[in-house]
Amino acid sequence: xxxxxxxxxxxxxxxxxxxxxxxxxxxxxxxxxxxxxxxxxxxxxxxxxxxxxxxxxxxxxxxxxxxxxxxxxxxxxxxxxxxxxxxxxxxxxxxxxxxxxxxxxxxxxxxxxxxxxxxxxxxxxxxxxxxxxxxxxxxxxxxxxxxxxxxxxxxxxxxxxxxxxxxxxxxxxxxxxxxxxxxxxxxxxxxxxxxxx
Amino acid sequence: xxxxxxxxxxxxxxxxxxxxxxxxxxxxxxxxxxxxxxxxxxxxxxxxxxxxxxxxxxxxxxxxxxxxxxxxxxxxxxxxxxxxxxxxxxxxxxxxxxxxxxxxxxxxxxxxxxxxxxxxxxxxxxxxxxxxxxxxxxxxxxxxxxxxxxxxxxxxxxxxxxxxxxxxxxxxxxxxxxxxxxxxxxxxxxxxxxxxx
Numbered sequence: 001x002x003x004x005x006x007x008x009x010x011x012x013x014x015x016x017x018x019x020x021x022x023x024x025x026x027x028x029x030x031x032x033x034x035x036x037x038x039x040x041x042x043x044x045x046x047x048x049x050x051x052x053x054x055x056x057x058x059x060x061x062x063x064x065x066x067x068x069x070x071x072x073x074x075x076x077x078x079x080x081x082x083x084x085x086x087x088x089x090x091x092x093x094x095x096x097x098x099x100x101x102x103x104x105x106x107x108x109x110x111x112x113x114x115x116x117x118x119x120x121x122x123x124x125x126x127x128x129x130x131x132x133x134x135x136x137x138x139x140x141x142x143x144x145x146x147x148x149x150x151x152x153x154x155x156x157x158x159x160x161x162x163x164x165x166x167x168x169x170x171x172x173x174x175x176x177x178x179x180x181x182x183x184x185x186x187x188x189x190x191x192x193x194x195x196x197x
Numbered sequence: 198x199x200x201x202x203x204x205x206x207x208x209x210x211x212x213x214x215x216x217x218x219x220x221x222x223x224x225x226x227x228x229x230x231x232x233x234x235x236x237x238x239x240x241x242x243x244x245x246x247x248x249x250x251x252x253x254x255x256x257x258x259x260x261x262x263x264x265x266x267x268x269x270x271x272x273x274x275x276x277x278x279x280x281x282x283x284x285x286x287x288x289x290x291x292x293x294x295x296x297x298x299x300x301x302x303x304x305x306x307x308x309x310x311x312x313x314x315x316x317x318x319x320x321x322x323x324x325x326x327x328x329x330x331x332x333x334x335x336x337x338x339x340x341x342x343x344x345x346x347x348x349x350x351x352x353x354x355x356x357x358x359x360x361x362x363x364x365x366x367x368x369x370x371x372x373x374x375x376x377x378x379x380x381x382x383x384x385x386x387x388x389x390x391x392x393x394x
Contacts, residue, residue: 002288003261005249009242015235017227018220027213029285032250032259038212043243045206050236052202053229062229063200088226091199 060105060122062087070094070102077101079136083126083155085109085143093141101139104129109142109151118154126155130162140168257302257319259284267291267299274298276333280323280352282306282340290338298336301326306339306348315351323352327359337365 002010006028013024031039055061056068063069070076080101084090090103106121129135138159142148156166172190173179179187199207203225210221228236252258253265260266267273277298281287287300303318326332335356339345353363369387370376376384 002259002284002291003250003266005242005245005261006259009239009246012235012239012242016224018223019215023215025285025288026215028246029259029283030214032246032284035247038209039243039247042206042209043240043247045202045209046236046240046243048202049206049225049229050232050240053200062203062226064202069200086226087199087229088222091222094199 059090059103060087060107061090061103075100079134080139081126081129081135081137082139082141084141085148089141089143099139101137106142106151109145109147110154111147121151123155123158127158130159130164135162135164137165137167140166142168144169144171256287256300257284257304258287258300272297276331277336278323278326278332278334279336279338281338282345286338286340296336298334303339303348306342306344307351308344318348320352320355324355327356327361332359332361334362334364337363339365341366341368 009028010021010024013019013027014021016024019027031042052064053062054064054066056063056066056071058067058071061068061070065072071078077100081104082093082099082101083104083106084093085106085108087105090105093099093103104122104126106123106126108116108121110116110118110121130138138155140152140155142151152168159166170193171186172193173182173186182190206225207218207221210216210224211218213221216224228239249261250259251261251263253260253263253268255264255268258265258267262269268275274297278301279290279296279298280301280303281290282303282305284302287302290296290300301319301323303320303323305313305318307313307315307318327335335352337349337352339348349365356363367390368383369390370379370383379387
């Protein structure tokens with residue numbers, strides 16, 4: 001066995017998503033072989049992120065400032081709110097550069113199986129934002145899963161008394177998608193939602 | 198895009214083996230969501246390993262002491278040397294608990310394709326150990342690849358003038374191995390090397 005210090009690090013690393021004990025061990029050995037060129041900068045970077053990254057109290061994004069750079073940006077429309085499951089999905093949308101409104105992070109989606117009800121999610125704060133007035137559009141960018149769509153229906157019901165425009169991401173054939181390799185559900189939905197060209 | 202501090206950490210993490218940009222991003226978000234319970238202990242553990250783990254000057258193992266706990270252990274036979282490619286393989290053998298001698302880490306195997314010749318590996322120090330006298334057995338625990346076996350042949354040739362016993366790991370059907378699922382080469386070798394029962 002290796003030294004207990006290394007075993008402890010391997011154990012902590014292997015709890016990360018996409019990591020197992022074997023890949024954690026490989027990563028630790030890799031770092032020990034590149035102490036100055038990679039290990040030291042990685043630790044410094046971890047420390048910086050740990051010290052400076054905070055959760056935005058408005059949208060739930062993670063940034064060095066609170067409110068985050070998106071919420072503070074005067075070029076973004078605060079009356080258009082895109083509802084996402086988590087920060088990873090928020091960043092994925094930001095990488096596309098297509099959206100110029102603000103976000104609201106739910107922190108998950110409703111799931112009876114995992115015991116996640118409305119109280120476990122940041123739903124009340126979303127309703128409070130709408131109740132405060134000014135919001136014109138809510139865009140649901142939630143996963144195309146049963147849980148994601150259940151959450152959309154639930155939220156739509158909560159928001160039905162407000163005069164706001166509610167939309168959701170379109171479903172269909174992804175770019176580059178070969179019909180032959182597409183799952184039946186997506187193909188069926190893309191066919192039903194066909195558009196004039 | 199996320200904050201530049203996070204992007205830098207993702208970039209450093211994604212250079213680790215078994216990590217890509219996507220899994221690195223997921224890992225960072227996971228840690229930011231578990232700042233006290235996981236992020237802080239992980240950073241402390243990284244620091245401990247960085248500060249205290251050193252390479253053993255005798256065998257190349259990584260440990261908190263030099264010589265390492267294996268080389269220092271009076272219960273281990275210093276005249277039986279197991280030659281391994283790297284520390285990961287050394288630890289794999291140690292986990293079995295089957296071996297009571299010491300190790301010698303080559304730091305790789307000979308590979309014309311990757312430009313790794315004898316000078317790139319810790320071969321001279323192995324020959325020096327043997328030349329110093331006392332060594333009774335050399336066990337080659339190198340990968341069962343063309344490169345691994347080329348290395349074994351090369352080292353065997355270097356050691357041919359010394360009166361020492363030279364052995365290597367046996368090849369054959371792994372425990373639990375279904376013959377039907379085994380590659381032809383292994384099955385062929387296991388058949389040729391069949392033993393009396």
